[in-house]
Amino acid sequence: xxxxxxIDRPNSYIGRSVPxxxxxxxxxxxxxxxxxxxxxxxxxxxxFLRSPYAHxxxxxxxxxxxxxxxxxxxxxxxxxxxxxxSPWVGVLTHFAGLKSAPQHPLAIDRAVWLGEPIxxxxxxxxxxxxxxxxxxxxxxxxxxxxxxxxxALAPGAPVIHSALGDNLAFQLRLENGAVDDAFAAAHAVVxxxxxxxxxxxxxxxARTILADYDASENRxxxxxxxxxPYQMQDVYARHxxxxxxxxxxxxxxxxxxxxxxxxxxxDEMATVALSIMLRRPVKFVADRLESFVADIHTRAHRVRAxxxxxxxGTITAMAVDDTTGIGPYSAYPRTSAVxxxxxxxxxxxxxxxxxxxxxxKVVFQNKAMMSQYRAVGHPIACAVTESLVDRxxxxxxxxxxxxxxxxxxxxxxxxxxxxxxxxxxxxxHHQCLDALExxxxxxxxxxxQQTLREQGVFRGIGLAVFIEITSPGPAFYGVxxxxxxxxxxxxxxxxxxxxxxxxxxxxxxxxxxxxxMAQIAAxxxxxxxxxxxxxxxxxxxxxxxxxxxxxxxxxxxxxxxxITGRVLRQQLLDLAAAIxxxxxxxxxxxxxxxxxxxxxxxxxxxxxxxxxxxxxxDTLPPGVQPQLAAARNHVPRGQAFxxxxxxxxxHVEVDIETGFVRLLGHWVVEDCGRLINPLLVDEQIRGGVVxxxxxxxxxxxxxxxxxxxxxxxxxxxxxxxxxxxxxxxxSHVTTPTLHSQLGAKGAGEAGTAGAAAxxxxxxxxxxxPLGARLTEIPLTxxxxxxxxxxxxRQSQ
Amino acid sequence: MASEAVTITLxxxxxxxxxxxxxxxxxxxxxxxxxxxxxxxxxCEHGVCGACTVFVDGATARAxxxxxxxxxxxxVETIEGLTDAADPTLAALQGAFVxxxxxxxxxxxxxxxxxxxEFLREVTTPSRADIRERISGNYCRCTGYHAIVDAIExxxxxxxxxxxx
Numbered sequence: 001x002x003x004x005x006x007i008d009r010p011n012s013y014i015g016r017s018v019p020x021x022x023x024x025x026x027x028x029x030x031x032x033x034x035x036x037x038x039x040x041x042x043x044x045x046x047x048f049l050r051s052p053y054a055h056x057x058x059x060x061x062x063x064x065x066x067x068x069x070x071x072x073x074x075x076x077x078x079x080x081x082x083x084x085x086s087p088w089v090g091v092l093t094h095f096a097g098l099k100s101a102p103q104h105p106l107a108i109d110r111a112v113w114l115g116e117p118i119x120x121x122x123x124x125x126x127x128x129x130x131x132x133x134x135x136x137x138x139x140x141x142x143x144x145x146x147x148x149x150x151x152a153l154a155p156g157a158p159v160i161h162s163a164l165g166d167n168l169a170f171q172l173r174l175e176n177g178a179v180d181d182a183f184a185a186a187h188a189v190v191x192x193x194x195x196x197x198x199x200x201x202x203x204x205x206a207r208t209i210l211a212d213y214d215a216s217e218n219r220x221x222x223x224x225x226x227x228x229p230y231q232m233q234d235v236y237a238r239h240x241x242x243x244x245x246x247x248x249x250x251x252x253x254x255x256x257x258x259x260x261x262x263x264x265x266x267d268e269m270a271t272v273a274l275s276i277m278l279r280r281p282v283k284f285v286a287d288r289l290e291s292f293v294a295d296i297h298t299r300a301h302r303v304r305a306x307x308x309x310x311x312x313g314t315i316t317a318m319a320v321d322d323t324t325g326i327g328p329y330s331a332y333p334r335t336s337a338v339x340x341x342x343x344x345x346x347x348x349x350x351x352x353x354x355x356x357x358x359x360x361k362v363v364f365q366n367k368a369m370m371s372q373y374r375a376v377g378h379p380i381a382c383a384v385t386e387s388l389v390d391r392x393x394x395x396x397x398x399x400x401x402x403x404x405x406x407x408x409x410x411x412x413x414x415x416x417x418x419x420x421x422x423x424x425x426x427x428x429h430h431q432c433l434d435a436l437e438x439x440x441x442x443x444x445x446x447x448x449q450q451t452l453r454e455q456g457v458f459r460g461i462g463l464a465v466f467i468e469i470t471s472p473g474p475a476f477y478g479v480x481x482x483x484x485x486x487x488x489x490x491x492x493x494x495x496x497x498x499x500x501x502x503x504x505x506x507x508x509x510x511x512x513x514x515x516x517m518a519q520i521a522a523x524x525x526x527x528x529x530x531x532x533x534x535x536x537x538x539x540x541x542x543x544x545x546x547x548x549x550x551x552x553x554x555x556x557x558x559x560x561x562x563i564t565g566r567v568l569r570q571q572l573l574d575l576a577a578a579i580x581x582x583x584x585x586x587x588x589x590x591x592x593x594x595x596x597x598x599x600x601x602x603x604x605x606x607x608x609x610x611x612x613x614x615x616x617x618d619t620l621p622p623g624v625q626p627q628l629a630a631a632r633n634h635v636p637r638g639q640a641f642x643x644x645x646x647x648x649x650x651h652v653e654v655d656i657e658t659g660f661v662r663l664l665g666h667w668v669v670e671d672c673g674r675l676i677n678p679l680l681v682d683e684q685i686r687g688g689v690v691x692x693x694x695x696x697x698x699x700x701x702x703x704x705x706x707x708x709x710x711x712x713x714x715x716x717x718x719x720x721x722x723x724x725x726x727x728x729x730x731s732h733v734t735t736p737t738l739h740s741q742l743g744a745k746g747a748g749e750a751g752t753a754g755a756a757a758x759x760x761x762x763x764x765x766x767x768x769p770l771g772a773r774l775t776e777i778p779l780t781x782x783x784x785x786x787x788x789x790x791x792x793r794q795s796q
Numbered sequence: 797m798a799s800e801a802v803t804i805t806l807x808x809x810x811x812x813x814x815x816x817x818x819x820x821x822x823x824x825x826x827x828x829x830x831x832x833x834x835x836x837x838x839x840c841e842h843g844v845c846g847a848c849t850v851f852v853d854g855a856t857a858r859a860x861x862x863x864x865x866x867x868x869x870x871x872v873e874t875i876e877g878l879t880d881a882a883d884p885t886l887a888a889l890q891g892a893f894v895x896x897x898x899x900x901x902x903x904x905x906x907x908x909x910x911x912x913x914e915f916l917r918e919v920t921t922p923s924r925a926d927i928r929e930r931i932s933g934n935y936c937r938c939t940g941y942h943a944i945v946d947a948i949e950x951x952x953x954x955x956x957x958x959x960x961x
Binding site for chain 1: 838879896925937940
């Protein structure tokens with residue numbers, strides 16, 4: 001029997017491109033984003049005065065004029081907020097040696113980054129609160145800002161947190177095999193320094209929170225634009241000393257998150273504190289400027305990397321040295337060490353060499369905090385590795401695709417433990433490579449490239465093989481002491497109408513979580529998808545779970561729904577058997593009907609079964625107790641992560657006069673295990689690709705040496721627009737994991753993991769005949785023209 | 797700073813309303829906070845992202861760049877009004893957006909639909925490049941834009957009686 005059993009039948013929804021049931025209300029403007037919700041009575045609004053300096057001592061604060069403004073309810077400093085909110089420290093024990101300093105919601109005595117909140121003003125309206133902020137006078141003593149990562153580590157550098165001794169938050173060294181010997185024996189060694197500039201998530205819906213504390217019951221209700229309601233419930237309970245059972249966190253529609261909306265932010269914690277202090281609802285909506293200076297940033301890395309290659313093209317060793325700047329604190333509760341840790345562990349991951357050395361330094365600096373964002377560490381590892389693979393191929397005179405074919409892990413090695421300790425259950429590199437070569441018609445692109453070069457047109461083709469970390473188990477956070485669960489829960493019940501109600505802990509930010517859970521539930525129970533109602537995003541009405549991040553929703557939440565659905569299905573079959581005086585195993589459920597298992601003849605509808613169970617149990621045989629609800633949990637136990645893989649290709653044309661890059665096409669072949677809804681997966685992959693392209697070509701948080709963020713508006717910070725993006729062709733190879741019944745792995749990071757590397761390689765391929773090469777992204781026209789020698793290198 | 801309210805009268809989704817607003821209040825805040833029309837979203841409040849795009853006197857406008865007092869006497873249409881009025885162009889686009897999964901979080905979607913409605917009222921057979929060009933003033937951070945282009949292409953075909961391609 002197929003391991004999927006009932007869900008792999010012809011009427012299964014698994015693998016079908018069905019539209020999302022919750023899309024209709026969004027296209028009609030009936031979304032329920034947090035700022036759209038009706039405000040409870042007595043709601044007031046908070047705005048924050050933020051530090052105009054990257055590093056400054058606060059000598060005095062004059063609040064009198066602000067407090068006197070009509071409509072102002074409360075003006076609170078960091079010290080005031082600290083009376084109700086305990087500080088946090090962004091460390092976890094499994095990152096040995098990771099250090100950070102206690103962080104309060106608002107700065108006390110000293111501000112350590114431009115944009116750190118210092119004073120909160122609560123008023124009848126947001127506009128009034130901002131008026132009052134203009135009346136606050138703060139006396140600052142500007143302190144030396146540490147912004148450059150090398151300067152931060154230099155002897156005698158100003159130490160941001162003196163109690164920590166230095167600005168080195170964390171370091172790591174990994175080594176496997178005889179690395180130095182391999183480099184000494186190499187036919188060729190290629191070496192580069194790569195710079196990845198900071199960018200940020202730019203969710204179109206900014207962070208939003210509405211906190212409502214009811215002192216009469218010591219009860220806190222928080223509506224919040226967050227990916228992780230249960231994690232936030234725990235955070236609020238512990239830092240505000242409220243019993244966890246009295247804290248409710250509700251996340252209705254989320255206007256983009258991408259890993260940005262699962263960190264603890266001082267302004268949001270202050271909003272909760274103010275609600276407790278005022279005993280009334282307080283709302284905070286970040287504006288776009290606040291989002292740029294206060295959301296986490298990402299991907300600030302400088303990587304020096306080398307690769308050794310034999311004369312036949314065999315890669316024999318790789319060594320990398322990654323330094324990453326994380327701002328003044330390690331983020332809470334997940335830390336800012338995960339990004340660098342994953343970057344150095346994923347380097348070289350797709351390839352068969354065993355000799356590897358990776359070192360990592362995680363550095364404090366006076367810039368906005370940096371932490372997890374979509375495809376944590378992946379784009380760094382992929383760009384460094386794939387760029388060096390192209391250089392190694394050139395060094396031995398082998399075509400880029402052939403170079404990968406010779407070096408990728410072969411199909412016979414699995415399960416495989418990488419030199420950095422990752423265990424790959426089964427990857428499909430060679431199938432993906434072959435599929436990609438066909439999808440983009442690689443040979444034709446190469447021929448066209450050659451022809452056009454002779455006409456002075458410079459096109460390039462860039463490849464990027466990637467590995468994606470999905471579905472993390474308890475080893476990811478829980479073992480380090482974080483209250484971040486790796487399990488997900490599902491409660492499923494049969495309503496009197498025969499509808500199936502699914503309450504599940506994974507959350508929806510547009511990936512299609514609710515659609516996918518409905519597909520799985522409908523398939524597992526045997527009812528039409530229209531009869532399934534999915535409830536997510538509320539700690540009061542859904543079971544506890546990790547929610548949606550790290551590409552875990554479909555794989556872990558989906559498995560929880562599948563096994564719960566099977567339990568409910570069996571309960572319904574048992575009840576139907578009692579009514580029909582038959583054996584349960586002779587019956588089946590299909591399309592909402594109880595049928596004979598052998599010939600499919602209808603015996604009873606599920607709706608009729610539900611009616612009898614709820615309203616006429618007196619008609620049941622003696623002693624029968626209808627069981628109409630089931631609950632199950634699932635946590636990955638067999639492996640630390642479910643690794644997936646894929647490959648991308650980018651086709652570009654570079655205008656060597658202007659330095660502009662035109663994207664002509666982009667292809668992705670990826671393997672996320674069992675595909676539940678290709679329509680949703682394809683566009684999620686494409687969205688990831690576009691975010692990766694943003695990092696490759698446009699997105700950069702530009703800081704001055706003093707730590708001023710120079711482009712904190714959406715007019716100055718560039719994000720990809722439709723007109724600049726190519727069609728993105730997605731196809732799939734399917735290697736289900738055998739560690740679950742569903743077989744799904746994750747897909748959320750795949751697009752972002754490899755896109756920047758593919759574009760970087762494509763641009764360098766285009767420029768190769770001109771002797772120019774870039775190793776810093778984003779690949780701005782200025783950087784391209786500088787590499788071409790058209791303009792002088794600037795000092796910055 | 798706050799200053800004295802100004803009384804304005806405008807038509808919103810076919811209903812005439814009179815409101816006293818501060819001169820600094822922009823149209824999007826009026827729609828959202830006074831009239832409960834929360835389908836108009838604010839993404840940047842400086843006219844770049846396009847999430848607040850609505851119709852003012854029959855043409856699209858950024859509701860964050862129009863002061864409410866400037867809309868005195870204007871005819872304003874939002875996603876809610878166009879939906880309830882069963883605007884045929886919008887209806888075709890909405891159906892195609894759902895069928896093609898041309899939205900993820902849905903925050904940019906009402907603004908994108910407004911831009912696309914205006915576009916398809918003018919252009920019946922747009923190329924993919926035309927579509928990409930026209931919607932470049934509406935940012936989407938979730939999709940890869942590809943499905944949005946697919947959906948607008950499909951809606952155009954349906955409106956022209958050609959059926960989805």
